[in-house]
Amino acid sequence: MRGSCRAVYRSVMGTGYLDSDDDIAALATPQGTGALAVTRIAGPGCVERLARVFSRPDVLRSAAGYAAVYGKVLDSALVPVDEVVAVVFRSPRSYTGQDGVDIMGHGGMASPARVMDALMAAGFRLALPGEFTFRAFASGRIDLARAEAVDELVRARTAEAQADALERLGGGLSRQLDELIGELVRLAAACELRLDYGEDEHPEDFAEALPALGAVRERCAELADSYAVGRLRDRGARVALAGKTNAGKSSLFNRLLKEERALVSAHPGTTRDYLEAELDLGGVPVVLVDTAGLRVTSDPVEEEGVRRTRLMAEGADLVVYVADGRHALDEDDYAVLAAHPGAVLVWNKIDDPEALSAPADWLPVSARDGTGERQLGAAIARALGASAGEARLRVASKRQHDALARARDALTDAERAFLDGEPLDAVAVDLAVALDALRGIGGKTGSEDVLEALFSNFCVGK
């Protein structure tokens, strides 16, 4: 257990993360019906403790790492509660770095609960959110960037977000940061050397280091910028379909979802309550919202629907404004569009012989026959800023983004200080700030608040 982590424990939630000698247990699979449920345990005494409630204690005790032991979990009256296969991990070759066991039992609501009761009776403590991963971090097995990647991986909702997180978990980001840190250490040493010599002698020597400094600054900036896409892929976006009654919003909603979810009819004012559904648009998990058509109405229920549409549109990351292409735009359309300057503009019903041609900037679409559907998906992804570019490494955590931005700014200051002829002391200070920021990403200089905030948001059982 590292010293910097030990202090965290006292500030965090009473019992907790730094109590690493405890044997902990948690259900690692979702609750509900399923073939299997995995209950995970870890801690220095966890195998011995499990043996107390296991039908074949000696086989379990003598199991080597990676061995699978068949047996039954027993309650305190030694009555079997489930038939399981226990996969044993031996320190340090385990997720946490400690001894651990993944107990594979039957799924469903009842079996895992009875196994957990038996474990609690044997003296296990229920694990805190992210506590297994915290132990992996505390034992030095993974750094903080990889610990975050674990959480991002299990929460990923699209293949793209999952691939990004997997790359970070594999250490892609950590290796890149180590390289940048190494480069900055070298630059800081060069700077110190000049300071030791007395900078009046050869201040220009440090000028040779400027291109390298600029390259590190550039890389920090690129990584910080990758957050916009990384966050979108991680969190997703809300996209609201808005427009007048009968424009074809619900038809478009169904088309994008590829199922007949929303009611469609020629009767204006069909949709009243809004509908939501999740879909994957260019790697971004999008919550698409179908809303009540905008019009002045004397029906109080429909009026409430219109009010909610306006709220939805205001709260959305993006508005897709749908117009009935058979009618010219009027001032009511323009009023809505003025309120949503970034809206994606859809000219619907172009299959209809009476349809007018789409004005400039409007996407010609037919919700009926699917014309323009692919272009619409691409336009939404583009408007969300989700075009991923070539970047292979992406950051998805605000903490990482902020640290990279801090490093970028400090390095910009360092370059400017040198070019302005300021004393090298000033440059050295800026380099130290940048180094500190980059080291913080891996958790090498992690503060207690950061660790607490980070791990307490994890899933239990991870």
Ligand SMILES: Nc1nc2c(ncn2[C@@H]2O[C@H](COP(=O)(O)OP(=O)(O)OP(=O)(O)O)[C@@H](O)[C@H]2O)c(=O)[nH]1
């Ligand atoms: N020809 C043609 N008709 C369409 C198209 N899209 C929708 N319609 C028709 O337009 C009418 C209204 O469609 P909806 O999808 O219910 O329109 P809406 O915007 O959800 O309407 P409200 O919920 O009342 O605001 C229906 O009769 C649809 O069949 C299209 O692309 N082409």
Ligand SMILES: [Mg+2]
């Ligand atoms: Mg509708």
